[in-house]
Each structure stands twice: as structure tokens, then as C-alpha cells.
Amino acid sequence: MATINQVIEEVAGVLHNCKMQEYDNLVDLLRQDVRFFFTGEGRSGLVAKMIAMRLMHSGKRVFVTGETTTPSIRKGDALIVITGSGSTPSIVHVCKSASQQDAYVFAVTTNAELYKESWCDGILHVPAATKQRAHNEPPTIQPLGNQFDQSVHLLLDAAIIDSLSEGHTHESLRTQHTNLE
Template structure:
């Protein structure tokens, strides 16, 4: 039980340090845009898929990069990328191409330097690289980043709905062939 309490405390610490302007910008994007593309590598990619699924339940059109049915991104679209390090070559290539196309790129990262180049949300969380300045954690690799990203992005979706939702409304968009 002590480990669970420590992990919860660590995640609370990361979540309480997010920049309000960056978070509000994300909420506004989720409110105002209609088509979203999500990407991330490894566990961050799994979190991106989970968040994409929840956003789809709100009625937005959502795609996950790498799936065979993902269409071309267009200028009115948003790419949301999760990358703790902000250094993954596929991630950087995707962000650059998104900007060249004229679509909006939004990076969720623990690499503050990358937010000088891309719009995004900085999470003061540990990554697999354990770069100087990252917080201490009892958790392995990028767990702290991924867990905090999931909570923060889910919260941003909830905030984007302006209390104009119910479990029943979202459930109606849930997979129903089970």
C-alpha cells in the first residue's frame, strides 16, 4: 500500500504543476476543432490511443497515426503527440510534416526545450532518460510521464465539454458490437 500512496503522490505533484495557459489552450483546441490525430511511441502511444478513444466518445472525429484507416491530415486538423523525451525521430518528423501541411501540432512532453518550437503542454515528469532536472520517482522508465499525461488529457476532455455531457451521451458512442 505504501507504493500505491507514493505513486499517487508523485502523479499529484506532476499534475499540480502544469501551466494553466498551456492547459487552457489544449482545452480550447478540444472544444473548437473537429478532427484530431493522435500519436506516441511505446507506452505513450498506448496512452494516446486511450485518450483518442475517449475524445471520440464526445463526438469528435479521431484517428490514431499508424492505423490502416487513418486518412491524410488537413489544414483544419490537430495532431496531438505524446513524447516524454520529445526527441523520438518519428515524433519530430511527424510534427514537422504537420506544420508543413499547415495543420496544428500539439506536443505533450517532459522536454521543455521542445515547447520553444512546438505548441504544447509541459509535464514536469520523469522519463526513461532521467534527464537532469526531472523529478525523482520510485517508478521505472516513463511511467510517471505516461500516467500524468493520461490523467491530464482526460481532464482536458472533460473540461472541453463545459459540463454538457452525461455518461449516457458518451456511452451511446461506445463500441456496441460486443
């Protein structure tokens, strides 16, 4: 139980250190009636897919980059990118491409400086440890980017919950869940 308690304490610390205004900006984005695209590499990409699925359950039009059925992004769409470092070349390329199409690009990242990038329209800075273990990252007992991935998953799940209208219920969300299992 000591390890579990330490992990919970670490993630709680990360979540409490996020800026509420940035979180609220993400919630406002999720409330919009636009097409949402999600991207990320590695485990961040897996978190992006989980969050995309959660958002789809609310009735939104949602796509994950790299899938064979993902359409082209266009003006008025939103790209939500999950990236610990914010510097992965393939992710930066996707963000620049989306920006060139006049899509809104929102980064969920440990890199608080991403907002300075011309392609970045919004940011949720997640002050968590990544596999890089930069000097400004918090200490963790967890390997690699576990602390970042766990924190982002919880933050984005909460943001989706906060974005739902009162008409959304467990049953209404359940009707969007796959029935081909």
C-alpha cells in the same frame, strides 16, 4: 499500500506543477470542431490511443496515426503528440509532416523547449520523470517512464472532461461507445 501512496503522491506533484495556461490552451483546442489526430511511440502511443478513444466518445472526429484507416492530415486539423523526450526521430518526422500540411501541432511532453521548434504550435509541459532520467526530472520510485505516462493519462482525461459542453452526459458519451463487443 506504501508504494501506492508514493505513486499517488508523485503523480499529484507532477499534476500540480503543470502550467494552468498550457492546460487551458489544450482544453480550448479540444473544444474546436476540427479533426484530431493522435500520435506517440511505445507506452506514450498507448496513452495517445486511450485519449483518442475518450475524445471520440464525445462525438469528435478522431484518428490515430499509423492505423490503416487514418486519412491524410490537412490544414485545419490538429495533431496531438505525446512524447516524453520530444526527440524521438519518428515522432519529430510526423510532427514536421503535419506542420508542412498546415495542421496545428500540440505537444504533450517533458521537454519544455519544444515550443521553440518550428513545427510546434502549442505545448503542455508535463514535469515528470521519463526513462532518460534527465537532471531536471523529479525523483520517482517508478521505473522507466511510468510517472510521465500516468500523469499524461490523467491530465488528458481531465482536459477532455473540461472540454465537454453541458449537453454531454454519461449517457450521451455511452452512445458513442462501441456496440460490437
